[in-house]
Amino acid sequence: MEATGELASGDPSVGLEPGNLSGVRHIILVLSGKGGVGKSTISTELALALRHEGKKVGILDVDLCGPSIPRMLQAQGRAVHQCDSGWVPVFVDQEQSISLMSVGFLLERPDEAVVWRGPKKSALIKQFVSDVAWGELDYLVVDTPPGTSDEHMAAVEALRPYRPLGALVVTTPQECTNIFSRGGGEELARLAGVPFLGSVPLDPELSRSLEEGRDFIQEFPKSPAFPALASIAREVLNATPALLS
Template identity: 45%
Template sequence: KIAESCEQAGKSASCQGCPNQTLCASGATKAPDPAIAEIAEKLSTVKHKILVLSGKGGVGKSTFSAHLAHALASDSTKEVALLDVDICGPSIPRIMGIEGEQVHQSGSGWSPVYVDDNLAVMSIGLLLSSPDDAVIWRGPKKNGMIKQFLRDVDWGDLDYLVVDTPPGTSDEHLSIVQYLSSTHVDGAIIITTPQEVSLQDVRKEIRFCKKVKLPIIGVVENMSGFVCPKCKNTSQIFPPTTGGAEQMCADLNLPLLGKVPLDPRIARSCDEGKSFLSEVPDSPAAEVYRRIVQSIQDYCSNHVTEQQSTT
């Protein structure tokens, strides 16, 4: 499907008036980007690659990506990396507590910033002079940055590479899928909140995954109810008027990995650059996170077994 889309790049009616029309049309007949093979070689030592997607902004995608990375890295025998490809809104440095850290160049490429001995992070936010700097780039430049992240970063031997993506189904998503097309990608985790306005965009993301043949590991419903710490009553801050993620998953035959309750301490931990799972390990939300992460690990293990049995 991606190849078909590339053949029509710059030629369809919807391309009229786009400032990149000529560039896309001229590149439609070129040979495949040699960087795809280079990236496949670079990432050949990465066992599992997981994309975190959401059609809607503000649903907690970066928060989930960060805590997934923290949870996977809690096993000291595993090497984990978190790649932030949200070029215009990089929030991972703040969430991971590494704002102000610098990326260094070595003979083998860019060196990612390490949160722990076995947890590395790369984000354009680490390349900016200030967290308030705006990245005002068109698609081709953003795509080039993603290519550099995958090809030029010294990732080393990894058990898991978690890729945090921006909301939508546009340039960055097509680029990451295309550049990883020659590697083994375990699949995508779709993040949503319970209300229909979020689910509507998430359905588009699911359709995107199916069009580009990206496996879907499952769906996570964030901000799923709030339990008052005093009266213990549950309030639906974002009411699931159409049944929430549970009904959507039943309709689309997708696994629901879990429902993470709304907990103000999650946002506070992110602002402070700390792991909520370590700060409040006994909270209901932390317990849900652990179950979700275990399901993801089981999926990745089974996925590898299935691949080996077919080769």
């Protein structure tokens, strides 16, 4: 897995519209050109890495094609409640440092996908953006559906007033069919004129920890994937110097 993206420094809270996102200091979108490249894995591990840096993090899982983050964080089957401001996100740790809202919480079976036409999907995403009561967060990581579609435009348009910090694009490194080739993500970043944030090795322990809902960042510090994930998190933190003090 490789991550590219443009991250902007500064505090986007200035000039925010009032609402449920007004207490969120920085928003990061995670995207991919296709499914199965590790987008939700990067979203989850980035949130965990930021939590280990002492940040309060939310994850908005609007991957309607297959919401997998509740399983990765052992939050499947949790009930979503409502308050006067809208939906209350689910806290996934005792310290309440990571909160999660996912379309998976609204499905009868957690392994099913949302089979809706575009306008209905877009309406749900806009509702997720506006109607989740996040409270105060340092970062909100938005896991989007794979590919490019109306859902992405709906998410970007709904988030635009809050000036997202930036976007991470997750890809596999091959140019054609050889999954063990290298450099595809770096070349993509060069052509797009955006920074290359890092390459995460394929580690069975990473996949296993996510399948079992365990904290990879905490349990496998000697994995070759650990420094890569930590480096990506540092790139995000370096783009937001106001939060380092």
